[in-house]
Amino acid sequence: SQQGEEDPQALSIQEGENATMNCSYKTSINNLQWYRQNSGRGLVHLILIRSNEREKHSGRLRVTLDTSKKSSSLLITASRAADTASYFCATEGSQGNLIFGKGTKLSVKP
């Protein structure tokens, strides 16, 4: 069953602009993770935010978590063409496996 749902499904922006992707989930969590997938490749872990954290930064990435709304957002600032990829949020299932959403496909035009 789907736990996380990303929004929007697709996003197209110009280089230099900021990109914001949202994730909503259904059940309570210990942490939420964001991953990136370049075309034809495996996923790469970007950032993990714990349920007691509200915001976390890593380079040009900023992740927020609102447990009362069961939602998270990923902000990429000053986007580059190389940021073009699909972005997924993931939350843990009952046995410790990760459940992924359908992803947001980001296209950054030079």
Added chain:
Amino acid sequence: NAGVMQNPRHLVRRRGQEARLRCSPMKGHSHVYWYRQLPEEGLKFMVYLQKENIIDESGMPKERFSAEFPKEGPSILRIQQVVRGDSAAYFCASSAVKDSPLHFGNGTRLTVT
């Protein structure tokens, strides 16, 4: 330090044949996860294994699919009597401990003709 290695990268099978997909986790990782991805879709969880044990196989079809992670050697995802609907990319991921970030391989793309 090699990452998660999956082979083969591409696999073509005729309907009714068997497909064997291999995954060598990162060194020191004892947790292995298999996922399936259809084009333009997210990853669907299939099975979670920890050395010699299946922890959660709730995402794996009951028939024709099986997975193992022996004490020695890679994890194997086996699909018997493949059908066209099995065509997809199959990704393996590993982690050192439960609840830690996953490291993914680059997948095996299975095409059933």
